[in-house]
Amino acid sequence: MREFFLPVVVAGMIAASPLAAQDISVVYLRQDVPPPPTLSNLDPIPGDLGQRGAELALQDNATTGKFMGQNWALEIVTVPEGGDYLAAMQDALAKTDLMLLDAPAEQLTAAADLAPNALLFNVANADNALRDDACRANLLHTLPSRAMKADALMQFFVKRRWTDIAMITGEAPGDVAFADALDRSATKFGLKIGKRKTWAFDADMRRNAAQEVPLFTQDLGDYDVLLVADEANDFARYIPYNTWHPRPVAGAEGLTAHAWDRVVEQWGAAQLQSRFHDLTGRDMQDVDYAAWAAIRTLGEAVTRTKSADTATLRSYILGPDFELAGFKGRPQTFRTWNGQLRQPMPLTSRAALVAQAPLDGFLHQRSELDTLGLDKPESACSAFD
Amino acid sequence: MKLTTALATLLLMTPAYADEIWVTNEKDDTISVIDVDTLEVIKTYPTGERPRGITFSHDFSRVYICASDSDAVQVMDPATGEILHDLPSGEDPEQFVLHPDDRHLYIANEDDAITTVVDTQTRTVVAQIDVGIEPEGMAVSPDGKIAITTSETTNMAHWIDTETQQIFANSLVDSRPRHAEFVKDGTELWVSSEIGGTLSVFDRDTQAEKAKIEFKLPNIHPDRIQPVGFELSAGDEFAFVALGPANHVAVVNAATYEVEDYILVGRRVWHMAFNADKTQLFTTNGVSGDVTVIDVASRKAIKSIKVGRFPWGAALRPTN
Numbered sequence: 019m020r021e022f023f024l025p026v027v028v029a030g031m032i033a034a035s036p037l038a039a040q041d042i043s044v045v046y047l048r049q050d051v052p053p054p055p056t057l058s059n060l061d062p063i064p065g066d067l068g069q070r071g072a073e074l075a076l077q078d079n080a081t082t083g084k085f086m087g088q089n090w091a092l093e094i095v096t097v098p099e100g101g102d103y104l105a106a107m108q109d110a111l112a113k114t115d116l117m118l119l120d121a122p123a124e125q126l127t128a129a130a131d132l133a134p135n136a137l138l139f140n141v142a143n144a145d146n147a148l149r150d151d152a153c154r155a156n157l158l159h160t161l162p163s164r165a166m167k168a169d170a171l172m173q174f175f176v177k178r179r180w181t182d183i184a185m186i187t188g189e190a191p192g193d194v195a196f197a198d199a200l201d202r203s204a205t206k207f208g209l210k211i212g213k214r215k216t217w218a219f220d221a222d223m224r225r226n227a228a229q230e231v232p233l234f235t236q237d238l239g240d241y242d243v244l245l246v247a248d249e250a251n252d253f254a255r256y257i258p259y260n261t262w263h264p265r266p267v268a269g270a271e272g273l274t275a276h277a278w279d280r281v282v283e284q285w286g287a288a289q290l291q292s293r294f295h296d297l298t299g300r301d302m303q304d305v306d307y308a309a310w311a312a313i314r315t316l317g318e319a320v321t322r323t324k325s326a327d328t329a330t331l332r333s334y335i336l337g338p339d340f341e342l343a344g345f346k347g348r349p350q351t352f353r354t355w356n357g358q359l360r361q362p363m364p365l366t367s368r369a370a371l372v373a374q375a376p377l378d379g380f381l382h383q384r385s386e387l388d389t390l391g392l393d394k395p396e397s398a399c400s401a402f403d
Numbered sequence: 404m405k406l407t408t409a410l411a412t413l414l415l416m417t418p419a420y421a422d423e424i425w426v427t428n429e430k431d432d433t434i435s436v437i438d439v440d441t442l443e444v445i446k447t448y449p450t451g452e453r454p455r456g457i458t459f460s461h462d463f464s465r466v467y468i469c470a471s472d473s474d475a476v477q478v479m480d481p482a483t484g485e486i487l488h489d490l491p492s493g494e495d496p497e498q499f500v501l502h503p504d505d506r507h508l509y510i511a512n513e514d515d516a517i518t519t520v521v522d523t524q525t526r527t528v529v530a531q532i533d534v535g536i537e538p539e540g541m542a543v544s545p546d547g548k549i550a551i552t553t554s555e556t557t558n559m560a561h562w563i564d565t566e567t568q569q570i571f572a573n574s575l576v577d578s579r580p581r582h583a584e585f586v587k588d589g590t591e592l593w594v595s596s597e598i599g600g601t602l603s604v605f606d607r608d609t610q611a612e613k614a615k616i617e618f619k620l621p622n623i624h625p626d627r628i629q630p631v632g633f634e635l636s637a638g639d640e641f642a643f644v645a646l647g648p649a650n651h652v653a654v655v656n657a658a659t660y661e662v663e664d665y666i667l668v669g670r671r672v673w674h675m676a677f678n679a680d681k682t683q684l685f686t687t688n689g690v691s692g693d694v695t696v697i698d699v700a701s702r703k704a705i706k707s708i709k710v711g712r713f714p715w716g717a718a719l720r721p722t723n
Contacts (some may be wrong), residue, residue, distance in 0.1 A: 078536050078556050078557075081516055081535055081536050081556075081557055082535055082536070082556075082557040082558070082559070084533075085535065085557070085559060085561075085570075085573045086573075286537070286555065286579070289513060289514065289537055289555075292514060293514065296514075314556075318558075318578075321558070321575065322575075341577075341578050341598060341599065342578075343555070343556065343558075343578040343579040343597075343598040347648065348598070348626040348627065349578060349598045349599070349600075349626055385624070385626070386624060386626075387626075
């Protein structure tokens with residue numbers, strides 16, 4: 019097991035607030051899962067995805083902390099492929115009950131069941147079930163679910179009146195799950211996904227996309243937009259410009275929905291981007307942002323409640339006074355029925371922000387942000403009741 | 404008598420120049436100069452990269468500009484638009500305030516969590532003070548004894564003793580504080596919180612929160628009501644508060660802290676400046692790339708003036 023310890027040295031420079039010192043330590047517990055093989059190596063997944071977002075937020079918290087008498091520490095624990103995640107969880111619990119978890123769904127729920135009194139954040143798993151019938155009261159989610167991504171895309175299609183939708187789905191479990199979310203979302207917004215195909219090529223598309231893709235997409239007939247469910251972006255990248263009909267592509271390539279993307283610049287986001295760049299030398303991605311948001315959520319809660327007690331923090335975080343300034347233009351809060359962080363979703367192309375969901379005109383009695391993802395009546399989660 | 408003659412001669416020589424409002428265009432690297440009488444852009448001057456904060460020296464012979472991405476505060480001759488020199492400013496200066504001594508600039512270094520104090524005469528850094536993450540709002544009390552930095556991600560107003568250049572108090576405010584002003588002869592400190600949607604009023608002597616002002620607009624979700632820049636009318640009677648993406652300016656009674664009016668302006672209203680007698684208010688509207696002129700007495704927008712891309716700061720330059 020690899021362990022990195024990142025103590026944050028906090029100088030006692032500010033004597034203005036004579037508060038008792040508070041020590042807050044957080045563990046980032048990650049299960050190493052090998053990424054699926056992809057044809058192209060153009061966009062490698064950073065080995066430190068997520069953890070660098072946590073590190074940046076810890077620095078942010080520590081800066082506030084020095085004025086408040088808080089000492090923040092973050093420990094990154096990586097469980098190697100095939101390693102015992104629950105044993106690592108057990109070890110981590112001996113140190114803290116505040117944790118960020120980065121693991122497949124079964125491990126997340128098992129880890130949550132192991133620690134009923136801990137406050138846990140799922141920062142890397144978009145599985146809808148975790149916000150639905152597989153939810154846990156001690157597990158909050160800062161990464162948007164697949165449902166949120168799908169709803170963001172569908173709102174855009176409704177707005178542009180792209181009502182005739184075709185879809186290509188990969189065979190990986192995540193691709194099938196995302197395709198399901200897209201289907202469900204299309205129904206929710208009164209759209210319908212018509213012709214669809216499963217991607218089952220094993221040829222190297224880097225060489226012959228121009229020959230194969232037009233033929234492959236020919237029998238989809240005509241449509242307004244082509245969705246591609248391919249979470250690893252294994253083949254989706256070869257679809258645009260090679261479709262039989264010249265139509266926009268969305269989902270995994272073309273127009274994509276995110277928690278965060280390098281093209282987000284408004285609402286002070288440029289500052290967060292540049293702080294992240296200075297720290298890591300790379301772009302901030304969705305999981306980095308989710309980890310950042312989780313630790314900043316803890317920072318806000320500790321600062322406002324002046325407590326490090328998990329029950330106090332949890333009830334503040336789920337309560338009406340909590341708000342996270344997350345550089346996406348409006349305050350972010352947690353859904354009280356499943357612990358999901360409400361957040362705007364940037365819809366982006368490779369080079370620019372195209373739109374930000376929720377789009378204008380999608381109204382909701384509580385918050386427009388609840389037009390994205392599992393709304394209260396849609397979620398079967400009862401652990402939060 | 405001699406003086407009158409001199410003045411008369413001067414008036415004859417200078418063809419009645421009107422006062423001007425200077426607006427920094429963050430995404431164009433320019434300043435637009437608006438003639439207050441004709442309400443038209445009469446000049447555009449190039450600046451360093453990403454100009455934001457702007458303020459004039461007390462005699463208006465110099466204008467200081469935060470050129471954020473050039474990592475400099477530029478000093479310009481307002482008569483010619485010529486950049487005279489740069490001041491050392493620390494990295495990414497966003498906003499600043501000129502001390503009443505007309506000599507020291509207190510600069511928020513957004514990327515570095517630092518407030519830099521620069522002597523504009525010797526052009527040297529006098530002090531650097533560690534503050535919270537993303538410092539932005541800057542204010543100095545009228546007696547010059549206290550400087551304020553607000554930090555956006557730390558959500559605090561830091562109270563700095565200008566004699567020792569040390570923080571002596573920190574006040575928590577709602578999320579993403581953006582702008583700070585001393586009000587009512589410096590007896591109160593006002594701080595706007597963009598994401599919190601509030602304006603906090605602090606007592607200067609105790610640093611205790613005295614009031615919190617909230618805003619409400621029909622048909623606009625509270626999340627989109629985001630107070631940013633604000634300015635006080637003559638005699639500090641009313642505060643005009645820019646509400647960002649709510650596209651309105653609120654009029655707050657500064658005595659009762661009640662919101663009395665909302666004025667529709669351009670998109671993502673940001674900062675503002677009054678004309679000399681404070682009968683007109685000029686707001687920068689970032690997204691629509693224009694400036695709205697508000698008639699203060701009637702509280703109505705009377706004109707939009709197209710400026711550059713993403714207008715940010717505004718300052719008055721009286722010319723007579």
